[in-house]
Amino acid sequence: MTENRGLKYNNDFFWNSFLAELDVKTIKSGLAYEISTWSTLLSYSGDIFYRLYFPLTGSFRIVYPDGAALIRPGGVYLIPCVTPLKYEGIEPCTHYWIHFVSKQLQTIPMLSYPRETAPEDPEQVRSRFQSVLERMRHCESFSDAVMIKNTVTELLVPFLEKMSEHLPDAVPVSEFMKVVDYIDLQLKRDIEVAELSALVGMSRADFSAAFRKVFGVPPKQYISIRRLFHAKHLLMETALPIKEIALRCGYRDEFFFHRIFKKYAGIPPAKYRRYSVY
Secondary structure, eight states: OOOOTTOEESSHHHHHHHHHHOOOEEEEEEEEEEEOOOSSOSSSBOOSSEEEEEEEEOOEEEEETTEEEEEOTTOEEEEOSSSOBEEESOOOEEEEEEEEEOTTGGGOGGGGSOEEEOOSOHHHHHHHHHHHHHHHHTOOSHHHHHHHHHHHHHHHHHHHHHHHTTSOSEEOOHHHHHHHHHHHHTTTSOOOHHHHHHHTTOOHHHHHHHHHHHHSSOHHHHHHHHHHHHHHHHHHHOOOOHHHHHHHTTOSOHHHHHHHHHHHHSSOHHHHHHOOOO
């Protein structure tokens, strides 16, 4: 096996390391009854969190730029964050849902579109969703928090196993995670591609090509995605004024922030903060 700078390989060591570092923070969970309309994602937009769905009745389609996925009983579905999505063809649908964030999962390009697994034991899956829901309602201890994280991780394992069979021999993880961490820490200011390429010791051209191969977009566009990702996180989890959120995300002009946020999220920041999503 030849060595490639900045790459971890698709072997047992890689996956053991990946699972050890897997960061899963559950934001919300619930059981939606006979949902026929969504308050968000009626037009293309992306959110800061991943979604896990376990449909019981009904169905709906999630449309993304390169295709569509039918969400229906019989499967468990992992819906990506950031990727622009919208819902169509909704039949009255009852389903368990979990929203969570994970920076580690964003290092796997194959998770940029919806994924499905067929559980061998649907009742066990249902029990896990129900367990997360109940513990989220009454999370009062460190033990509860650990159990929530572990249960969501158990729900993710079939997706990771399925993807491990199709990943290329080399997966850029460690070096690009360094870049993502750097971007997140520098969002308040202008970030140049040259300083990102210097972090991993690559030329700007080589870095841009490698980065686009991993994340599907050029570095500059990814920086904008991370700004909006952070803005949505602050809108959801804090009561900070929108002007302050704009500044923290690198937008000195609040009106420009409103315009760019609405363009990519489909709704203004204040409305995004109020909406409930399933």
